[in-house]
Amino acid sequence: MSSQQLAAFFYTVVEPGLYRCNICEQPRKQAQRTGYTNLISHLNSKHGEEYAEFQRRNLTSLEVFGFVDEVTTQMYDWLRWNVER
Numbered sequence: 001m002s003s004q005q006l007a008a009f010f011y012t013v014v015e016p017g018l019y020r021c022n023i024c025e026q027p028r029k030q031a032q033r034t035g036y037t038n039l040i041s042h043l044n045s046k047h048g049e050e051y052a053e054f055q056r057r058n059l060t061s062l063e064v065f066g067f068v069d070e071v072t073t074q075m076y077d078w079l080r081w082n083v084e085r
Contacts, residue, residue, distance in 0.1 A: 001058055003036035009054075010047075011039055023047050 011019040011028070019028045019039060024046065030038050043051040 001055075003040055006043070007036045007039045010043055010051075021047075023050060 007019065007030075010022055012022060014020050014027065017029060017032055019030055020026070021028060021042065026042075026046075028039055028042055030036060
């Protein structure tokens with residue numbers, strides 16, 4: 001999930017460059033065209049548990065279930081890369 005999508009989920013745009021956190025209602029400034037680092041940093045530092053839970057629920061990898069090891073994942077990625085070429 002991109003930073004822009006995360007910002008759209010966790011923040012409401014008050015005006016260009018000003019966002020309001022949907023969890024704590026705190027306003028956050030973010031200059032336009034500079035990414036969403038400030039907003040994501042706020043989530044990590046102030047709402048770590050909620051942010052971690054959101055990320056966990058939105059993972060699409062089978063590793064979430066704990067039964068796909070790293071070697072199998074690498075082999076799958078390599079095969080997929082070869083097929084898509």
